[in-house]
Amino acid sequence: MNFSVSGNNNGQIVGKDAYYSTKTSKTEVTDEILKSQGGGKKYGFDSGLLVKMSVQQQMGGTIPELKQNITNANVKIGALTSLSSTMNTFLYNTVDKLSDPSFLGGFDAKISDEQAASATLSEGSNITKATQYSLNVTQVASAQTLTTGEYDPSQHIGKGSMEFSLGSYDSAGKFADNWQGGGGLIKLNDTDTVSSLADKINDANMGITATVITTPSNKQRLAIYSNETGADHAINIKTTKDSLLPGNNIDSFNYNGTNTATFTQKVGANNSKFTINGIDFEYTSNDIKDVMGLDLKITGKTTTPATISVFQDTNTLIQNVQYFVNNFNSFMDVTSFLDNSSPGEKFQGSLHDSKVIKELKQSLSDIDFKLAQNGSQLRDIGIKIDDKGYLSFNRNDLVKMLNHNPNIVSDVLLNNNHSTTHAISIKEIGNTKRGGYYTQNGKYDVEITQKAAPAKLNTGSIKYPVTINAANSTIKMTINGIKIDIKMQEGKTYDADQFALEISNQINRNDKIKAKDETESVIVKSQADGSLELTSSKNGSKYSFEVDENNKSLGFTTTITKNRGKDFEGKINGVLALGDGDTLSSMFDKSTKGLVLNINSNVQIGKQETITIQRGYLTSIKDSMSYMINNDKGVVKVAIKDYEKSLDKNSLDSLVSKLDAAQDKSDKLTKQYWGKYSHVESALSRSGSIQDMLNVLYFPDKKDK
Template sequence: MPGTISFDGLATGINTTETVDKLIEVESRPKILKEAEKARLENQLSAWQEVNSKLLDLRTQAQEIWKASTWTTLSATSSNENILTATASSDAQPGTYTIEVTQLAQAHQISTGGYSSDLDTVGTGTLTVTVGAKSVDITVDSSNNTLRGLADAINQADVGATASVIYDGSQYRLLVTSDQTGTANTVSLTATGFTLTTTTVQDAQDASINFGSGTGAITITSSSNQIEDVIPGVTLNLVNASPGTQVTVSMSRDTSGVEEKIQAFVDAYNTAMEFIGEQFKFDPQTNTGGILMGDRTLLTIQTRIQSMIASPVATGGDITSLRSIGLKLDDDGVLSFDTAKFQEAVAQDPGAVKNLFRTAGRTEHAKVSFVYAGKDAVEPSSSGYQVVITRAAERAAVTGASAVGSLTIDSTNDTLTLALDGGTSFTVTLEQKTYASAADLAAEIQAKVNAAAPAGEVSVSESGGTLTITSQKYGSASKVQIISGNALSNLGFTAGDQDSGVDVAGTINGESATGVGQTLTGDDGNPNTDGVTLKVELTAQDLVDAGGSVTTTLHFAKGVGNKFDEYLQGLTQPLIGTIGMKETALENSIDSMAEYIKELEDRLDQRRESLLEQFYRMEKAVNEFNSQGNYLMNALSGLNANWKWNG
């Protein structure tokens, strides 16, 4: 019984605790079996968590491979980096160019006459500092009328120049340098009320290069030594001028970054597959197998992943398998990567190599292009999916009711209030002058509207003198609304004129699709085209010319990177992924098992107390019997003694 102090076998000589322990041990067999089962489930949960972790890493590496940025990296090299260097962005294209740097850009620099000290006063009045087209007036008074004071005031004026005081060995001078190079950024100091002389220390100068090496070489000037608009996506960094020296700038595909990401994918694949393989191993010596041995879900995962590595991909080229670019599975299922073979494949067909990893698609119409296919989209057969466009996307446009010729804009007819693309209304004020033609007026309206619009942009055109304001956005979100303004009647518009665009409409593989602007996307739940996205640049006239609708064929294939990403997402997604549901089921079983084991422990504790109580009562009863026996024996001994005495 609880709290009872037990003295084993005081009456009976029986070791009560040991006896009870033996009995409880026999009755604990079901609990021991359940604890072993719980430990097995916990080991399985731990193994599945490890599988999930390794597959998540594999998915991360797969995502890195199929990113567009992975495949657009170019490296720019210069044959003489002492003259110029080059860097390439993702917009650059492979190519080789010849450049001669004839002159570097330099900043304009002027200085004042000499003074005996940097604290000498220069007078008072106004100092106008001009850098290019920007001017700032600085009041010069007793607080700043020294060389040092002027330097501080110029630096605080934020005019685009930096001032300092220099010592030439005998005198102090104020030195002012333009913050930017080029002839457009010359510096001048104009003093009013006092005298300040200046001289040029360094002329403003533009950079100059000759692009090309033949008689038709093009001379290009730039205010900066960084030239970005000569070769698309390439920045030229001019280091030194060297007239007569030709420098070769080359843009080539940088495969090193791609190779690193593919190797990381290979390593993650081998790590995951090695761990999964260990779960199916059986050791005949110990007669034990892997923790997840025989699990059909894991076996399916292993088989599916291996098949994705080996399956061909329709890339649109001759390179259609990972093996053809250097990724090979050996007899033990270990994936290896031959970078030399990869580089050969990239040189042969870079587009096909990229398409091995990324989803690629095309249509048979120049104005309908493939954009994307989601994880639920099904690759079409070789015959492709039929795409039918029944409506082209259009932009909102408002056209004036009357023509405009030469027109003078003044304060009585210079305002126009409108709203664009769902944004708030705004008012523009046209420049007051005489416009020679409707085309001139259209250009003014377009510039002012685009500068002031809180949302959207427009193009303003004229035909026969009639103005048309057109939103640059396509679809139902495209809106132009004329609200008010004193220029309406002169421009041919009326308050309330408005128009809305329309979205593209059509079907993909006979399945419903939703248009937003020029984008057509297969609807959620479609059996084959869920998430398939197209860009449709057809016009309404194109549909009229085709008899009311345009039909084309869509082909697309998912690359290995996309397939891995989509499949592994379905496995590793928390709670609802295949592995997540496995983990949840195991966690629930473990929790139920723990509760059942706790119930068994409580019952055993109660059983132990009951047995101890029974043994306690037995000891107590035996002790009482022993006491009574001793009493009787003593009584009999006394009677026997008395009987002998009386005799």
């Protein structure tokens, strides 16, 4: 059989004799000598044959056994890679797809006016029977859009700066910044046009997009719009003129909520407004999650109330369960093929009775057993497992069960985790490194003893307007452990809101702070007494403010201690948990270890709530299989790495290196025996007996008597 270090024999395991030629012993070499002598006649001696037989006698089965092991290692790497790919495909095309509750919840929603909205059931919805809702949409959420009049392409705007902010206007037209990090300042020189202004707006990444529209008369109009919908993302523009030269009209680009000679509002910054069964709702977005058990996407106003019908789609549900069974059995076909007791081509039987197959089968068996312990089984949805691990599905059994529990399929296949309060939700469930679980299924008490809070710093009061000079132009602070210098523009005068916005922009655009936490920002608000209030946008003790040097003319006094935020504190299953901002993690309780909860500010201090953990069949399969193929300690990944290591030509312990060494030894023995046998015929011709011939071959140092 031909051998190659990278060959896999077309995916077929090779036997122990695959690379052996005729086995040779010392007796066989002696017999060959006697045979060649023809009973004492001195002719017919085959030196080449004797060299080959002598080398084989010395080397034994070392080389053929190494070749066998190398070929089989290549075969098993191919088989394991095939198994890993099949498991990934099953997880992606089946488990992940069906883990979407809309596939297995058994209920669907349909709306009579598809131009107004679409509706689906929310994840974790407690809807358990067919029902109807009345929906009336009075306003669709929109992003504010402003357009200018026409400009010549080469027309200059003027030198200065434009300060953009995002926020809301009250009924009196007063603007309030939303302090969410949007907006910013851009500089214009005396050569900027509408087109270059649009580029600068887009490059500034302010949550605002600009577009240049070319008219039929080859003029240009500027359109700007907020990137987000909602009344709290309205645009405000303040300009500062840096030149009094004629033609500097940059101040005409001011915008404060009402149409000007430059800007006309085409679309307002609006929230979506609607009622469900007469109850009023208002959101900044058109994508609304979990409203009375529904997820809505608002697309238009209703002229008459639309009807949302929630119904159980039994046929589709049954089809999806059958889809799972069929794909699971297809996966088992591949496993059975690799575990076949009769090896064949294309990796058939190449993993027979291996640790990988044993662990996979045991894992699937354990999943079903643990599911039964939690009070639900695959048989509850009409699925049975045979002794080979294959599934069978009885549709009639499922239909009967659905009459008693419309959510039975999702109860068995999906996670059934819930909390007695919306203020506490489950973020993560602890899994062990071996694909098992730290967090056990069950019901656990949760008690919150302290609410989380953001870091906060209040400065001293100052009088406005305030002018920046060389003595007060730098504010030195440490924010979230990062030292920064806030550099104010010398000679510039600020009112209270401008001063707050300038500090906010410099902090939130600081590269070091952004690198540490891209989503964290600092909210800076001016207070009625002339002070500033700095607040972290997130809760937690890892956020903090310190003033490093006095700058009392701007209200900043050196702090003695850090102004830190607070983490949620509380107990899970009666054991103290670790708080990190808005999360609470169990680390010291054996039953709930690894459990992470999200807590919101509406939680009641000291009130005992209950959370329920129940993993479904799909989650358990995904956790187990993902560990096997992706974790460095997973059985499939470990096996592949071990076989690859055994074939690493750079490792002295590898099969390949041992084969090279054995072949080198064989070559040296061949050379040695050729030298030994090169004069054998002349020696034999002088031999007086068979004993003399053997002495020539095996006892060359023995003196002739």
